[in-house]
Amino acid sequence: MAGHSKWANIQHRKGRQDAARSKLFSKLAKEITVAAKMGDPDPDKNPRLRLAVKAGKSQSMPKDVIDRAIKKAIGGDAENYxxxxxxxxxxxxxxxxxxxxxxxxxxxxxxxxxxxxxxxxxxxxxGSVSFMFDRVGEITYKAEAGDADTVMMAAIEAGAEDVESDDEGHWIYCPMEDLSEVSEALEKELGEAEEAKLIWKPQxxxxxxxxxxxxxxxxxxxxxxxxxxxxxxxxxxxxxxxxxxx
Known part of the structure; x- marks a missing residue:
């Protein structure tokens, strides 16, 4: 277990500050629409869509905007990306x-x-640089979720591989294919995560x-x-x- 990247923390704070921007909502809506179009429009049956919706909610995206993005895919009038x-x-x-x-x-x-x-x-x-990164799931919790040891134990029980904690929060990593399962297991122990997504993690x-x-x-x-x-x-x-x- 180690402290989280200072640069990643700066990005994380910046993401919160930018949450009100329509550009961010537009990008989140695009991912929701694509996820719904590629799979089942029901988030409970579509892991990618479930994560996309969670990402939108973590940035205070209005429910009607999320629903509209899903309906756009169902209606068949969504652009092809x-x-x-x-x-x-x-x-x-x-x-x-x-x-x-x-x-x-x-x-x-x-x-x-x-x-x-x-x-x-x-x-x-x-492929010129991706070999220097690992494709993994990242689940983020605020510092109030618990102390480092509590979060570490919950993460291990849930099937995670690594945890980084500091004064600003906890970042839990798991195999990309296990993200939904690990996220759901952690939610039972620590409550709803601030964010759960697939990332490229630098080695x-x-x-x-x-x-x-x-x-x-x-x-x-x-x-x-x-x-x-x-x-x-x-x-x-x-x-x-x-x-x-x-």
Whole structure:
């Protein structure tokens, strides 16, 4: 068990601050619609949709917006989206994975490539950096859920593989195929999670200096601002003294 990544904590707080933005709701709604269209429109019978709905609720997404996104898939008038993953390197060789849902692959590829180039990085081929990450389930709880030992024991009982805890919360990791099962087991012990999702977890993280951190933040912010981009993951961390300056 270890403390969570300082950079991940900054991102987590930023996500909460951005919760009111219509852009975020639009991206969450897109994932809900795609999940409902690809599987059963009932969240209880569709693990991906269940996680998408949970993600929406964790960002205070109104119930009527969630229901509308599901009905859009049922009605057959939803756009067709391709799931495309882009991989590349940011400033100082930091590995970055960009997950997208797009109705125009050429547009998205061109945009993502230009963002990397503009901010001192370069786009690679599929598989060029993903080998440095593990695809796992991540379940997030606030610090109030319990102390580190209590959460660790509950996570082990639920079938999780690892836990990272600090003053801000607990992050529980499990095999990607077990996410729904582990999440449900934890809910019985710790209550409803703040978030449960599939992520690309860096196998190792590289500490960066202030200048590199600022460049990476600009690149990641630009990527996340694109309507086609759903998630951005990178394998760096920000030391405490640098985080304080940010």
């Amino acid at each position: 391709d799931e495309i993953r882009y991989e590349g390197y940011g400033p100082n060789g930091i590995a970055i994975i960009v997950e997208t849902l797009t109705d125009n692959v050429n547009r998205t590829a061109s945009n993502v490539r230009s963002y990397f180039t503009k901010h001192g990085g370069n786009l690679g081929t599929t 190792t993280r590289t500490d960066v200096d202030l200048e590199t951190a600022q460049k990476l933040m600009k690149l990641i912010d630009t990527l996340e601002d694109d309507d086609d981009v759903q998630n951005v993951t990178a394998n760096f961390d920000v030391p405490e003294e640098v985080a304080a300056q940010l």
